[in-house]
Amino acid sequence: MKTFEDLIQDVQEPGLCHRCGGCVTFCTAINYGALELSEEGVPQFADREKCIECGMCYSICPEIDEFQEETKKLIGWEPPMGRVLETSVARAKNPDIRDRATDGGAVTALLLHLFDRGHIDGAIVTRQTGPFQREPWMATTRQEILEAAGFFIDSSHGMDHFGKGYSTFSPSVSEFRSLMQKGLRRVAMVGTPCQIKAVRKIEAMSIVPSDSIRYCLGLFCSGNFIFDDEAKNKLAAAGKFKWEDVYKINIKDQFIVILNTGETKTIPLDQLDFMKRYACRYCPDYASEYADISFGGIGAQEGWTTVIARTPEGRAIYHDAQGKTLEIYDFKPRPDYPAQIQTKVRDASNRKKRYSEKMHDELVKSRAESSS
Ligand SMILES: Cc1cc2nc3c(=O)[nH]c(=O)nc-3n(C[C@H](O)[C@H](O)[C@H](O)COP(=O)(O)OP(=O)(O)OC[C@H]3O[C@@H](n4cnc5c(N)ncnc54)[C@H](O)[C@@H]3O)c2cc1C
Ligand code: SF4
Ligand code: SF4
Ligand code: SF4
The missing domain is CATH 3.30.70.20 (Alpha-Beta Plaits)
Incomplete structure (x- = not known):
């Protein structure tokens, strides 16, 4: 054992x-x-x-091979980037949600729809706990779901805490303990691909309370980043901005910094490699391949969210929310737009898989060398 x-x-x-x-x-x-x-x-x-x-x-542990096949089977996983039933673009109908949100607020709008209709009693999200920190949170009211929207850096409280190693990661799976303690039976989980995969593995192993997770809403992910003093300074120099002026950060195909003035600065993601969490270099999942629905900014126009429905349940709730809390992008003038977005996501996904393979190969090689 x-x-x-x-x-x-x-x-x-x-x-x-x-x-x-x-x-x-x-x-x-x-x-x-x-x-x-x-x-x-x-x-x-x-x-x-x-x-x-x-x-x-x-x-x-999602990094251990046990139960991998069962997990894939459970979700109907297909190569090259998981099952894709529908690719679309959406945003929250409510402009207040869009103002708070990372991209189009589609995640928050869908959660609110599920909550309003009584399909869920709560959602595992992350909330902002300080100027530069987020932590996992079991949201059980409309207001709490709303407050979790976005991916902000709020510089209004000063920059003092920022140099202490702010990380974009938030260990949402730990909120399962809160789920168990509160006895909630119908919960949606929002998370990065590794977190969603962990939940699916727990489901494949039939471990309680995985049956209480009704919907897995996955985020696309290039990696999580650690902002220590050195990284902060390098980033500000590369993007030619001051942290005091930052309103919001976002990650799409580039690292995006939105200033209080509304001006946007972009930095190519490969320039951020030095501050990427080490384990993220081995991660092959970009597009939340094990989710019911995956969400990202890549491909979509500014202020909208790319949406990939992956399971029949995911597609059903997505369609159910349309016209209620969600507004769908009008594809009539651009019927080939969803296919173009899918190609963009697939390319990003392939790049991440190739990089992860290279890193794993190097790890195997260095382990073999050190044991010989
Ligand atoms: C670390 C990270 C890396 C990402 N990388 C990419 C990328 O490379 N390309 C891309 O297209 N999109 C990426 N995304 C996804 C993108 O930033 C948006 O989350 C997504 O487009 C949904 O936007 P929205 O406006 O619909 O979400 P919103 O309505 O703003 O809701 C966002 C939800 O995500 C939750 N959340 C925020 N931060 C975290 C976190 N660290 N961990 C878990 N949950 C969190 C919030 O609680 C909220 O429920 C990344 C997200 C994260 C957290
Ligand atoms: S799950 Fe806990 S009790 Fe079981 S082997 Fe791991 S640390 Fe020990
Ligand atoms: S925290 Fe997650 S990835 Fe790390 S050892 Fe535990 S289960 Fe594995
Ligand atoms: S890159 Fe992979 S391991 Fe890192 S946060 Fe994203 S999904 Fe998790």
Whole structure:
């Protein structure tokens, strides 16, 4: 039976842990305090003696091959970038949501639709907790869902905290504990591809409370970035802006900085590689291939969200929200637009897979060299 010791050796030590928090959240002995997340979000033993060596943390980790085929089968995964039932572009009908949102506010508008219609009792999202921090959050009211919209840097409180290592990552899977404590039975989960994959793996293993996750809304993801002082300064120099002037950041096919004046600065993503979280370099999933619906900014016009419906359930809720909380882009003048967007997403997805393969090859090579 492989245990947390093996997880440290096989996933953490090579730098493959993307800190989804799954192992800690689902540790059989979590109530006894066997595992915990460190302040930096790294899973670690809180008390080694309390581990009952059940192997759950190892099996559940998305970086471990166990249950991969079952997970793919569960979702009807297809190459090259997961199942695609429909590609579309949408935005929130409500301009207040659009103002707060990252792109078109389609994620928030769909969550509100599900909530208003009584299809969900809550949603696992992330909320802003300080000028430069987000944390996972179980939103159980309309207002809470609304407040979670967007991907902001709010510079109005000063820049003091920013240099301390702000990361765009937020370990949403850990909110499963809140779901269990509150006994919620119908929840939507918003997350990056690695988080959605962790949830699907838990589903494939039939672990409670995965049956309470009714809808997985995935975000496209080029990577998560760590903003320490050095990174902050390099970025400001590359983009020719001052952090004090930043209103909002976004990631599409470039890193986008929107200033308080409305001016936009862009930096190619390959120039941000130095501040990308190490584990993200090994990640092959760009387009949230295991979600019910995936959302991103790439391909869509400014102020709109690209939407890929992947499962019949995802497509059904997307269509149900149309005309209610969601406005759909008018494709009549541009009937080939969805196919063009799909090509853009597929190209970005292929690039990420190729890079991840290269990194894995190098890792295997360096492990072989160090053991010989
Ligand atoms: C780290 C990261 C990298 C991304 N990279 C790309 C990319 O390369 N290309 C691309 O096209 N799109 C990318 N996206 C997705 C894009 O930024 C938007 O989230 C997406 O287009 C939906 O926009 P929206 O206006 O419809 O969402 P909104 O209505 O604004 O809702 C956004 C939802 O995402 C949640 N959220 C915000 N930050 C996080 C986080 N760190 N972890 C989990 N949930 C979060 C919020 O709580 C909210 O529920 C990325 C997102 C993240 C978080
Ligand atoms: S009790 Fe089980 S799940 Fe928890 S750390 Fe030990 S082996 Fe992992
Ligand atoms: S990837 Fe997730 S489940 Fe695997 S070791 Fe890291 S935090 Fe734990
Ligand atoms: S690139 Fe995105 S999906 Fe992949 S491990 Fe990093 S945060 Fe997760």
